[in-house]
Amino acid sequence: xxxxxxxxxxxxxxxxxxxxxxxxxxxxxxxxxxxxxxxxxxxxxxxxxxxxxxxxxxxxxxxxxxxxxxxxxxxxxxxxxxxxxxxxxxxxxxxxxxxxxxxxxxxxxxx
Amino acid sequence: xxxxxxxxxxxxxxxxxxxxxxxxxxxxxxxxxxxxxxxxxxxxxxxxxxxxxxxxxxxxxxxxxxxxxxxxxxxxxxxxxxxxxxxxxxxxxxxxxxxxxxxxxxxxxxxxxx
Numbered sequence: 142x143x144x145x146x147x148x149x150x151x152x153x154x155x156x157x158x159x160x161x162x163x164x165x166x167x168x169x170x171x172x173x174x175x176x177x178x179x180x181x182x183x184x185x186x187x188x189x190x191x192x193x194x195x196x197x198x199x200x201x202x203x204x205x206x207x208x209x210x211x212x213x214x215x216x217x218x219x220x221x222x223x224x225x226x227x228x229x230x231x232x233x234x235x236x237x238x239x240x241x242x243x244x245x246x247x248x249x250x251x252x
Numbered sequence: 253x254x255x256x257x258x259x260x261x262x263x264x265x266x267x268x269x270x271x272x273x274x275x276x277x278x279x280x281x282x283x284x285x286x287x288x289x290x291x292x293x294x295x296x297x298x299x300x301x302x303x304x305x306x307x308x309x310x311x312x313x314x315x316x317x318x319x320x321x322x323x324x325x326x327x328x329x330x331x332x333x334x335x336x337x338x339x340x341x342x343x344x345x346x347x348x349x350x351x352x353x354x355x356x357x358x359x360x361x362x363x364x365x366x
Contacts, residue, residue: 147294173352184256184343184357185295192352230294239285239308240345240355244294 144168145233147243154250160218162246164231167212171233175240176205176216179228188229189216221250256346256358257326264364265334273329273361277346284327285355286312286319289341301327334365 146165154160162176172193177185191198191205191214198205204217218225228247232240257276265271277284286298297311301321312319316334321327331338341362345355 175354177357182359182362184258184345184359187354187356190352190354234352239297239300241297242287242295 143244144171145231145241145243147229147231147246149246150244151247151249154221154248156223156250156252157220160216160221160225160248160250162216162218162229162231162248164214164216164243165212166214166233168233168235168241169212170235171241172236173234174205174207174214175232175234176203177230177232177242178225179230179245185230218248221248223250223252226250256344256356258342258344258358258361260361261359262362262364264366266366267335268333271331271334271338271363271365273331273342273344273363275327275329275344275346275358277327277344278356281346281348281356283347283349283355284321285345285347286327286329287343287345289343289360291340295343298329331363334363336365339363339365 175190176188178188179185189200189203189205191207207214226249228245230245231243284301287295289295299312299319300308316332318330341360343360345357347355
């Protein structure tokens with residue numbers, strides 16, 4: 142039973158355009174959501190997070206949107222750069238820091 | 253400031269041997285989590301530990317796997333009598349006591365069972 146799902150295994154975007162990565166969750170107890178970025182042979186690195194009391198959080202080129210009624214969050218990267226090419230994981234936690242991860246989306250940004 | 257340190261980075265074991273994976277959390281972090289990533293899959297939670305306590309081990313197989321986080325020293329994930337299906341990347345993460353804060357990950361240990 143996957144509580145956090147990323148339905149797109151891969152996404153290809155042209156440099157300079159917007160990348161939109163999506164994530165759906167089922168557990169209504171989740172109250173904190175995070176995005177991690179992962180390069181091959183490295184550990185995930187934290188990118189951006191959002192609390193359930195907000196619907197948007199922005200940090201530079203990265204913005205996370207949370208739609209609680211739809212149990213959906215998305216990560217927008219604009220403008221996309223070739224260095225953004227990586228696997229992106231969304232994660233969620235409920236009253237604590239134990240994270241439940243989605244399956245990941247491989248983003249490829251073409252020059 | 254050292255991040256989460258995992259060693260070894262690569263570990264090769266024959267079927268039936270034991271694998272010991274070590275994780276030193278960020279200094280001052282008292283929460284440690286272990287995750288496993290099978291090839292072409294996402295990160296699966298295994299176990300959540302605080303110093304000297306296992307808080308949640310719901311993601312860890314009941315047999316052959318154990319974890320500890322002693323008062324002194326690193327957290328250890330131990331896999332006894334390894335099988336080919338244990339081949340995966342094992343990631344450790346740590347976080348402070350404060351809730352709703354990001355966990356920091358180590359570089360992982362890639363276990364290969366031959």
